[in-house]
Amino acid sequence: MDFTPESQSTLFNKQSFSATNVIIDDLDEKARLLSSVETTKLVKGVLSAEDGTPALQRALRWYRNTIVSGRLYSTVIGTVLIDDQSIRSTMAHKYGPIKLDAIPSLFEGFKNAVYLIDLADYDNKTTVYSYFAYPIEYDGERYYCLCRTKLTNDKNAKRRLYIHEVFSHKYIKNFTFQAAADKSHQVRGKVLYSLLLKQVICNKVNNNIEKNDN
Secondary structure: OOHHHHHHHHHHHOOEEEOOEEEOOOOHHHHHHHHHHOOOEEEOOOOOOOOOOOHHHHHHHHEEEEEOOEEEEOOOOOOEEHHHHHHHHHHOOOHHHHHHHHHHHHHHHHHHHHEEEEEEEEOOOOOEEEEEEEEEOOOOOEEEEEEEOOOOOOOOEEEEEEEEEEEEHHHHHHOOOOOOOOOOOOOOOHHHHHHHHHHHHHHHHHHHHHOOOO
16 A cells, blocks of 8 residues: 555545454544553563663563563454564664563553554565554653554464554654655655554544643
């Protein structure tokens, strides 16, 4: 699926969305779900606090001591797996202290995740990812974990899910999109994810959150 500045607003207004185990046909309902589900509170420094070992080693040690083995989650797009490889995939992308400390939230927070959309990879159109989001609280502020898993036609394949990005509510609320002069320019990466989340977070049903986060 291709995304251009001209098609972006139409796409998000017409796209059918779903939540975990619940089919949703309109943006208002999806926004209501994301604003009403339980917010997972993070412990600051649980993984970001340095102890002389590499960050990945700290995260995997936490997993072995706390989670032990992978967990399966039933969702509207099928069963997904969260395990130690999910942690590796999370940290294979750019990460900082907040994303590190968000890793422990994945195993419980994902139970409250809202399914957003399936998007084709920008560089490989045959690869499609399913995206979910769930709210977290970190150091007194509201954030959203944007998770994804690769879509596959192999019914026996394990769909492993991981945290792709973490966005603050304030960042998304204040995010503005500047269309490129070249109308063939495709929206991708962080800009695309920000646009997607803004459609939900700045929806009218979330006015109470907007006012509280000024």
